[in-house]
Amino acid sequence: MKTRKIDPQAKMDRVVEIARRLFVEKGYHNVSIPQIVKASGVSTGAIYHHFSNKESLASYIHEQTLGEFNQLLSARLVGTSSVYQRLRAFAQLVLDIAENDSVMMEYMLFMKHTEFMSESHPICFSEPFRWVQETIREGMEKGELKQGDVMVAGASFTGVVLRVIEVYLAGVLEVSLQEAAEETIANAWSAIKA
Amino acid sequence: MKTRKIDPQAKMDRVVEIARRLFVEKGYHNVSIPQIVKASGVSTGAIYHHFSNKESLASYIHEQTLGEFNQLLSARLVGTSSVYQRLRAFAQLVLDIAENDSVMMEYMLFMKHTEFMSESHPICFSEPFRWVQETIREGMEKGELKQGDVMVAGASFTGVVLRVIEVYLAGVLEVSLQEAAEETIANAWSAIKA
DNA sequence: GTCTATAGCCCGATAGAC
DNA sequence: GTCTATCGGGCTATAGAC
Numbered sequence: 001m002k003t004r005k006i007d008p009q010a011k012m013d014r015v016v017e018i019a020r021r022l023f024v025e026k027g028y029h030n031v032s033i034p035q036i037v038k039a040s041g042v043s044t045g046a047i048y049h050h051f052s053n054k055e056s057l058a059s060y061i062h063e064q065t066l067g068e069f070n071q072l073l074s075a076r077l078v079g080t081s082s083v084y085q086r087l088r089a090f091a092q093l094v095l096d097i098a099e100n101d102s103v104m105m106e107y108m109l110f111m112k113h114t115e116f117m118s119e120s121h122p123i124c125f126s127e128p129f130r131w132v133q134e135t136i137r138e139g140m141e142k143g144e145l146k147q148g149d150v151m152v153a154g155a156s157f158t159g160v161v162l163r164v165i166e167v168y169l170a171g172v173l174e175v176s177l178q179e180a181a182e183e184t185i186a187n188a189w190s191a192i193k194a
Numbered sequence: 195m196k197t198r199k200i201d202p203q204a205k206m207d208r209v210v211e212i213a214r215r216l217f218v219e220k221g222y223h224n225v226s227i228p229q230i231v232k233a234s235g236v237s238t239g240a241i242y243h244h245f246s247n248k249e250s251l252a253s254y255i256h257e258q259t260l261g262e263f264n265q266l267l268s269a270r271l272v273g274t275s276s277v278y279q280r281l282r283a284f285a286q287l288v289l290d291i292a293e294n295d296s297v298m299m300e301y302m303l304f305m306k307h308t309e310f311m312s313e314s315h316p317i318c319f320s321e322p323f324r325w326v327q328e329t330i331r332e333g334m335e336k337g338e339l340k341q342g343d344v345m346v347a348g349a350s351f352t353g354v355v356l357r358v359i360e361v362y363l364a365g366v367l368e369v370s371l372q373e374a375a376e377e378t379i380a381n382a383w384s385a386i387k388a
Numbered sequence: 389g390t391c392t393a394t395a396g397c398c399c400g401a402t403a404g405a406c
Numbered sequence: 407g408t409c410t411a412t413c414g415g416g417c418t419a420t421a422g423a424c
Contacts, residue, residue, distance in 0.1 A: 163353025
């Protein structure tokens with residue numbers, strides 16, 4: 001005998017998923033609670049029962065998205081050894097996300113968390129990107145990468161990949177991201193290799 | 195005998211300048227007309243006399259900024275001949291703007307014009323960036339650049355430069371943009387050269 | 389836990405004196 | 407052209423029934 005009652009967690013997951021999509025599409029301040037209510041089918045009262053206010057809903061979405069990316073990256077890194085392999089795994093991951101979960105990618109690229117969170121840095125400068133810096137520092141020490149400023153090299157590598165993704169998400173890329181992936185990764189590597 | 199009356203144009207220029215800074219800092223929807231009134235010292239009535247609404251003020255700022263960038267780029271291109279020289283001039287220009295007029299650079303990088311304009315593309319995919327594509331196409335034909343997708347190559351080159359600027363604007367770069375410029379341009383060129 | 393209804397606030401835009 | 411004062415609307419967040 002299964003209960004007909006819908007899992008409250010599932011309801012909030014739905015709210016979170018839809019809110020993230022709306023935030024990405026229209027921007028935090030262009031999305032009202034009534035709009036989330038209408039799109040999700042969950043009432044104002046229920047939403048405010050789980051989140052103290054609109055800001056805390058946004059913060060929850062932020063942390064959840066960041067956590068998911070960290071997990072995905074960790075999973076991709078098992079079995080990699082060389083600097084090239086690891087940077088390639090990173091690039092491949094963001095390209096895959098861009099293709100398979102464009103809402104997540106757009107959130108990470110464009111969402112201005114400062115609009116609803118007082119502190120903290122953009123997602124693009126958080127843990128995973130600091131991991132890129134460290135990997136590049138290692139590559140420089142090994143002589144596999146051009147000597148130079150680690151920040152500049154890190155920005156160069158990620159810049160190539162993220163910008164190709166931006167162009168893809170803008171709908172301007174004439175080939176599929178799949179097809180462009182090899183060339184993109186090659187360019188990113190060329191930018192920093194010794 | 196000089197009139198004491200302040201030039202109305204100068205007043206509106208001030209409104210435009212301050213509004214752009216506020217929009218960049220806080221985002222279009224976080225800036226209210228009363229805030230612009232307070233920051234500029236110009237009254238609501240005066241603003242609405244010159245601009246039919248908040249949106250049209252934002253549109254004016256958008257076009258003005260885009261136009262200024264186009265002019266600056268044209269000026270930098272006189273006397274350049276090779277593909278390398280022209281791409282270098284482009285990169286140097288955006289780096290200079292980032293250093294000397296960070297509000298303009300942040301506007302071009304981060305402003306979501308879609309929040310106040312129904313159509314049109316992000317500034318980063320407009321005329322000057324299409325000019326980059328054409329220049330790269332020429333470089334490929336001459337054999338100076340790696341053969342490949344023109345869009346991907348264009349995104350790779352601009353991606354390196356713009357991402358270094360983002361890192362700089364985020365205050366995370368340990369060296370000055372001046373010092374980082376040569377390395378950045380070298381990396382951007384390495385990403386696409388034959 | 390979830391709903392409906394609404395209080396209270398602040399914004400964009402207007403009116404009308406000067 | 408520029409000002410002050412204010413209206414109407416839509417928003418966030420709460421209250422209270424179920």
